[in-house]
Amino acid sequence: MSEHTPILYIVVPCYNEQEALPGSHERLHELLSTMKSQSLVSQESRLLYVDDGSRDDTWSIIECLAAGGNDVAAVKLACNSGHQNALVAGLAAAVEHCDITVSIDADLQDDINVIPSMVEHYKQGCDIVFGVRRERKTDSWFKRTSAGMFYRLMNRLGVDTINNHADYRLMSRRAVLALLDYRERNLFIRGIVTKLGYKSACVYYDRSARLAGESKYPLRKMLNFAVDGITSFSVKPVRMVFMVGVLFLLVALIMLIYVLTAYFMGRAVSGWPSLILSVWLVGAFVLIGLGIIGEYVGKIYTEVKNRPRYNVDTTIGLDQ
Ligand code: UDP
Numbered sequence: 001m002s003e004h005t006p007i008l009y010i011v012v013p014c015y016n017e018q019e020a021l022p023g024s025h026e027r028l029h030e031l032l033s034t035m036k037s038q039s040l041v042s043q044e045s046r047l048l049y050v051d052d053g054s055r056d057d058t059w060s061i062i063e064c065l066a067a068g069g070n071d072v073a074a075v076k077l078a079c080n081s082g083h084q085n086a087l088v089a090g091l092a093a094a095v096e097h098c099d100i101t102v103s104i105d106a107d108l109q110d111d112i113n114v115i116p117s118m119v120e121h122y123k124q125g126c127d128i129v130f131g132v133r134r135e136r137k138t139d140s141w142f143k144r145t146s147a148g149m150f151y152r153l154m155n156r157l158g159v160d161t162i163n164n165h166a167d168y169r170l171m172s173r174r175a176v177l178a179l180l181d182y183r184e185r186n187l188f189i190r191g192i193v194t195k196l197g198y199k200s201a202c203v204y205y206d207r208s209a210r211l212a213g214e215s216k217y218p219l220r221k222m223l224n225f226a227v228d229g230i231t232s233f234s235v236k237p238v239r240m241v242f243m244v245g246v247l248f249l250l251v252a253l254i255m256l257i258y259v260l261t262a263y264f265m266g267r268a269v270s271g272w273p274s275l276i277l278s279v280w281l282v283g284a285f286v287l288i289g290l291g292i293i294g295e296y297v298g299k300i301y302t303e304v305k306n307r308p309r310y311n312v313d314t315t316i317g318l319d320q
């Protein structure tokens with residue numbers, strides 16, 4: 001795809017990472033220097049740190065790192081905007097200067113030694129290379145099971161995600177530009193990236209434990225993330241409301257038969273048949289009504305998100 005050596009920007013979102021950052025930087029810097037000396041990536045390649053409104057010394061550390069070498073660029077967000085937004089901010093800033101980006105968490109739980117093979121895949125024509133964890137031995141039992149359940153649920157709901165892939169991935173310039181075309185507020189990047197449709201590949205690695213500091217994803221953020229992921233991609237929950245309504249209607253029918261038999265056998269207390277039938281029928285109609293309204297709300301929702309309708313891969317005879 002590209003004969004020239006690509007400019008690589010490694011985008012690292014950081015939120016309160018003062019403990020992890022110095023160590024992470026050292027390793028990333030070393031890797032980048034090696035890749036430069038092997039001419040795998042251009043000399044203009046850099047590490048781009050995004051400070052997501054940290055409350056600790058993260059930003060002053062980044063300033064020091066930037067002063068100490070010319071391979072550091074940085075973006076500071078005015079306030080904490082969340083991992084996904086920090087990542088987009090970084091990618092948007094990087095895309096103007098580079099041919100490829102690699103996004104990675106500041107704790108380097110993901111093995112940075114596969115970055116060279118990501119770049120190799122890019123050179124062979126892939127626009128997106130997913131970093132996929134082989135196993136999650138170092139994560140807690142809870143994190144592993146909850147993550148497993150989440151991905152299964154997402155797939156069930158029709159959201160395309162790559163199993164055991166987080167936000168560790170290589171994206172070419174045009175893939176980043178296509179991602180930035182998705183202008184929705186609730187960003188669930190790993191769901192969108194698979195939708196872009198560009199040629200992609202996976203590289204596999206073992207995930208290690210956090211270098212230093214603690215996870216910035218407490219249960220509350222994890223749940224928010226999961227709900228965001230589902231509701232930004234799927235209107236199936238609304239359909240379920242409708243289906244439950246239909247189910248209630250069926251129950252109402254069964255109740256009708258039951259009530260009639262009870263009535264004719266003289267076992268029905270007066271007032272009970274009409275009452276019990278109304279309960280199920282009204283319930284059914286309310287749910288079906290909600291489901292119908294939900295379908296429209298779902299349509300409005302997809303319109304409001306204003307997603308691009310398609311993404312062009314190649315054209316012939318039409319200069320882009
Ligand atoms: N992060 C961020 N903003 C936030 C929360 C997290 O930029 O509000 C960054 C964090 O600094 C790290 C990455 O997102 O680089 C992933 O966070 P973490 O490693 O704590 O998540 P975990 O690996 O536990 O899922």
Ligand code: MG
Nearest residue numbers: 105107109210
């Ligand atoms: Mg982590």
